[in-house]
Amino acid sequence: MFETVMQALLEGFFQTLHIFILTLLGALPIGLIIAFGSMSKFKPLRYLVRTIVWVVRGTPLMLQLIAIYYGPGLIFDNNFWGQGNEGRFIAVIVAFILNYACYFSEIYRGGIESIPKGQYEAGQVLGMTKPQIFFKIVLMQVVKRIIPPMSNEIITLVKDTSLSRVIAVYEIIWAGQAYIKSDGIIWPLFFTGVFYLVFNGLLTLLFGFIEKKLNYYRG
Amino acid sequence: MSVLKVENISKNFGSSEVLRDISFTLEKGDVLAIIGSSGSGKTTLLRCLNFLETPDTGRIYVNDELLLDCADKTTMRESEIRTKRLHFGLVFQNFNLFPQYNILKNVSLAPSLLKLGTPEEIDTNAKKLIERVGLSDKLDSYPCQLSGGQQQRVAIARALALNPDILCFDEPTSALDPELTGEVLKVIKGLKGSDSTMIVVTHEMEFAKNVADKVIYMADGIIEEMGTPDEIFNNPKSDKTRAFLAKSLENL
Ligand SMILES: Nc1ncnc2c1ncn2[C@@H]1O[C@H](COP(=O)(O)OP(=O)(O)OP(=O)(O)O)[C@@H](O)[C@H]1O
Ligand SMILES: [Mg+2]
Numbered sequence: 001m002f003e004t005v006m007q008a009l010l011e012g013f014f015q016t017l018h019i020f021i022l023t024l025l026g027a028l029p030i031g032l033i034i035a036f037g038s039m040s041k042f043k044p045l046r047y048l049v050r051t052i053v054w055v056v057r058g059t060p061l062m063l064q065l066i067a068i069y070y071g072p073g074l075i076f077d078n079n080f081w082g083q084g085n086e087g088r089f090i091a092v093i094v095a096f097i098l099n100y101a102c103y104f105s106e107i108y109r110g111g112i113e114s115i116p117k118g119q120y121e122a123g124q125v126l127g128m129t130k131p132q133i134f135f136k137i138v139l140m141q142v143v144k145r146i147i148p149p150m151s152n153e154i155i156t157l158v159k160d161t162s163l164s165r166v167i168a169v170y171e172i173i174w175a176g177q178a179y180i181k182s183d184g185i186i187w188p189l190f191f192t193g194v195f196y197l198v199f200n201g202l203l204t205l206l207f208g209f210i211e212k213k214l215n216y217y218r219g
Numbered sequence: 220m221s222v223l224k225v226e227n228i229s230k231n232f233g234s235s236e237v238l239r240d241i242s243f244t245l246e247k248g249d250v251l252a253i254i255g256s257s258g259s260g261k262t263t264l265l266r267c268l269n270f271l272e273t274p275d276t277g278r279i280y281v282n283d284e285l286l287l288d289c290a291d292k293t294t295m296r297e298s299e300i301r302t303k304r305l306h307f308g309l310v311f312q313n314f315n316l317f318p319q320y321n322i323l324k325n326v327s328l329a330p331s332l333l334k335l336g337t338p339e340e341i342d343t344n345a346k347k348l349i350e351r352v353g354l355s356d357k358l359d360s361y362p363c364q365l366s367g368g369q370q371q372r373v374a375i376a377r378a379l380a381l382n383p384d385i386l387c388f389d390e391p392t393s394a395l396d397p398e399l400t401g402e403v404l405k406v407i408k409g410l411k412g413s414d415s416t417m418i419v420v421t422h423e424m425e426f427a428k429n430v431a432d433k434v435i436y437m438a439d440g441i442i443e444e445m446g447t448p449d450e451i452f453n454n455p456k457s458d459k460t461r462a463f464l465a466k467s468l469e470n471l
Binding site for chain 2: 119121123124125126129132137165216217218
């Protein structure tokens with residue numbers, strides 16, 4: 001029994017991991033683009049982006065999942081996510097990326113805006129181009145400053161993946177809960193918690209390590 | 220041929236006139252000290268020269284080449300400004316070193332991004348400049364591990380690495396503890412006589428008196444008086460200059 005349960009939980013955990021990794025891969029770069037949009041000198045773009053961020057951050061992720069999956073089908077009479085599990089999975093990834101990119105964008109923006117103007121000006125008077133100034137001078141300093149809020153957000157993401165079940169995408173808690181109905185046992189659910197704990201523990205160690213690595217300088 | 224010619228520079232921030240009709244010239248190798256009370260526009264003038272601010276009127280020539288003419292928008296293209304500002308270097312009041320890079324990289328970063336030589340040449344040159352400011356033993360240190368005076372000397376080496384025609388200093392010692400100003404002023408003084416033309420905004424009257432070839436006293440955005448250190452400090456013509464000098468001696 002234990003082995004079968006663990007097998008099922010592991011499968012659910014891989015699905016969780018899958019959502020987690022794809023979301024990060026999408027949301028980390030897209031968040032940076034959104035951050036630039038929200039700092040744009042072009043007002044209409046800035047307001048548009050900030051409004052989107054406000055809506056996404058101001059409404060529950062669960063609601064966004066449901067709206068993104070069912071919305072197109074009900075409004076346009078065309079479920080372009082495709083039928084079956086694959087369609088659901090794509091919708092989940094899109095919703096997670098959108099949601100987390102908006103949260104990340106605010107962290108990036110805070111980080112970028114906290115870099116003193118003098119750093120840009122020092123780069124400018126040394127004849128560097130704007131991209132050089134951003135990538136060679138500013139970005140590293142931003143990364144150092146945003147590691148703590150980012151690690152919080154990423155650990156929240158690990159736990160948020162469980163929300164994907166609202167549009168019937170299989171993940172680890174679902175796997176554990178299934179045994180309550182089928183076999184009347186609760187301990188598999190307990191082990192799902194262990195999976196989360198261990199995984200978040202590893203992430204915490206990783207972020208601690210990165211933070212320490214970047215501690216070779218102040219500022 | 221003068222290395223720098225500034226003609227009729229004016230600059231407003233909103234309704235406040237910060238610079239009015241500033242004109243002066245510098246010969247190669249000159250050290251110009253700019254003195255004046257707080258808010259008189261000294262920093263703004265240096266920022267205009269380094270294209271960090273755009274003046275409202277006026278022209279800037281370097282080696283007789285017209286770099287900026289406020290009446291001619293074609294001289295203000297973003298892409299050209301980047302190369303034009305390389306005629307100038309700027310050392311900031313608060314250093315603005317790059318905290319994540321060690322001293323060697325702080326000095327060599329810009330030359331390598333601008334591809335001013337092979338990596339070996341750039342490295343050798345950077346080390347030579349760091350030696351010149353007396354910090355050869357700190358190549359691998361990070362800015363946060365240095366004293367303010369040492370950081371400012373790195374900033375000077377960093378500016379020198381691009382070999383600017385005119386090196387500007389904005390109160391290079393005013394963020395430093397008094398006992399550290401000497402080492403920085405000594406480095407600046409040591410640059411004199413090589414080809415470097417320098418503009419030093421300073422509150423260090425002794426330095427202006429002893430090192431500068433030319434002194435400008437600024438008040439309320441205009442050049443109130445300009446001359447040799449002897450003329451300005453010993454025989455000021457304007458009452459304002461006299462009052463300013465009397466006051467700054469009082470503060471000592
Ligand atoms: N970006 C800006 N926007 C608006 N006003 C400004 C700006 N920069 C400078 N000023 C104003 O311009 C005037 C001149 O400033 P500036 O910094 O050039 O003076 P300064 O001579 O360098 O003074 P200090 O000795 O205190 O450094 C000041 O009144 C200042 O408030
Ligand atoms: Mg100033």
